[in-house]
Amino acid sequence: MMWIDQTLQEGLRKRSSRENLIQVLQLLESLPVRAIDCKVTDWEKCDLPRINSSLKKRIRGRINGTVEEVELAYKFGFQKIIVDCEPHLGQGLVSQVCSALFAARKQRMNIGICIENASQFSIDEIAFLWRDIPIDKIETLAYGDKDSLLDPLKTSQIMILLKQKIPVPLEFHGHNAYGLATANSLAAYQVGVKHIAAAVAGLGSNGHAALEELMMARKRLLGEGMADTSQLALICSQILTRFGLTVPKAKSIIGQDIFAHESGIHVDGVMKNPLLYEAFSPEEVGLVRQLVVGKHSGTASIQAKFRDWNIHLSPEEGNALLKQVRKLAVEQKKQVDDPVLFDLYRSIKSSVPSQNLSS
């Protein structure tokens, strides 16, 4: 299995600082990405150094199908490259792309080719383009869905057929204009495509499959791979921070609030068995479960809060408090935080209890 990172490239495209980009490169070492894509021209524009030997194996230069860019890649020490092309229907590969491929082979680079608009073509047309490639020893053919035309079922059908026609490993490079990139990539993986392009939180021009979603979907939904993911939320958040972004609180897999439960039914359920309302445990991605008290709370969550504080609530007190909580939550348009909840409790209770709040 091989995830191919597209996160760094978004930082390059946005002209992040050299320092931030290098930090992201380091952070990516903690994620199971086996290759990191970057456009060679952007690498130069962001003033990044020559590729050292430790990076050579992991980083892959994207080349826009010209000899000049192959030469630039060589100058920066790229060993792996992928040549991007966007052919027109019925025209085959343009001579410029062919020259770039010859130039790259001459430099003994590891060469892949990406048809960025592959989803515009039929299987036969792609097979025809493949036969058009003028050099042998192409290591991978990347199938691009530049315009986000695919759905998961179509993706799986195309990949099954294409695998029979193309003799090298396939790579799937989906985009997310309509929110289907993760689904399409997972479908490609399920039918045996082992190289998948993905970016943390789905970053990228027109978006990508989200790396963290694919990792966890593979592990939890398909039961494959037992990689330790306990730092996942933290690492992803650190990467986004370097690019001046914040992980949305409700972002699947890595958002701070995805294990926060408020509604009465859910809190009651989670206290009985977290599996009732959680697809996996918060610890698995390095997050924590929170019980939020607010408009949608039931008595169970309020009882639980006070149990934590070693205060016994009678059912009558619980109900009275719940009414107050709902009223206040609506008034202030948000949840009721712990100290405020405790104040409410004191106001409905004539004698103030002596217990202290533990947290």
Added chain:
Amino acid sequence: MHARTIEIVDTTLRDGEQSPGTVFSAQDKLNIATALDRAGVTWIEAGVPVMGEEEQEAMKLILSAGLQAKIIAWNRAVENDILSSVSCGFSHLHISVPVSDLHIEQKLKKSREWVLENLKQSILLAQSFGCIVSVGAEDASRGDREYFLEIADIAAELGAVRIRYADTVGCLNPLAVHSIFQELIPRCPLPVEVHMHNDFGLANANTLVALAAGAELASTTVGGIGERAGNAALEEVVTAWQVVYGNRCHINSNDFPHLSRLVMQAVNKDVFDYKPIIGSAFTIDARNKIA
């Protein structure tokens, strides 16, 4: 292939509001319901009246706004829930029961038979007030398919108008959805509404694949807000259904920017730059692609 039309049951005001720490004021709820109605959403799940007076006031506001959309109250199969909804003036009630053994045994601590009987009584109670009932099957994705169909059969016999298939913890993947719905749809006596959660980022895709396999309605929220990682997003499902699947949905996508601004302001959140359709990072103007 013949272009199919689907309908949206928007639950921004119910499941969307259940995203932790979120509260819509009564005015927010009215504004959002009005905007959904204007965009062409035909079903609006407005809230849970049994939650209390504040919620009931908001519900009455929406019900008296003269919207074209049908306004639905969400209920457990519990007498109090149904009575609260009826006394607000609702005529469309959604009644939800868990259908997985995990939920039935560990949450309710009851049996499948108990759930069936309870559902029956609840439907009859709602109907005794002249209400139109839809049934929700919570945690259907982790439940026994035959039991889901049993629930659907009973609901159909009693005259419920549709059944909701809920992937409560978002644990389905699109290829699995395809094979499940290929089998389920021909055997289900009622139109199926799908309610998918986004725990693995697959809610939109799971919804669309189910629709393509014959489900007739999609439960969505604006911007995908909802419990945990949220729900299928209205704007993404509608746009993809039209652009990617080449089908129809009578919702005006020109209203998406306004709707998303309205909801995000009310929940005091920003839209992530990389959120499809409504995020700022997307250069494709999807709306122009809809034929």
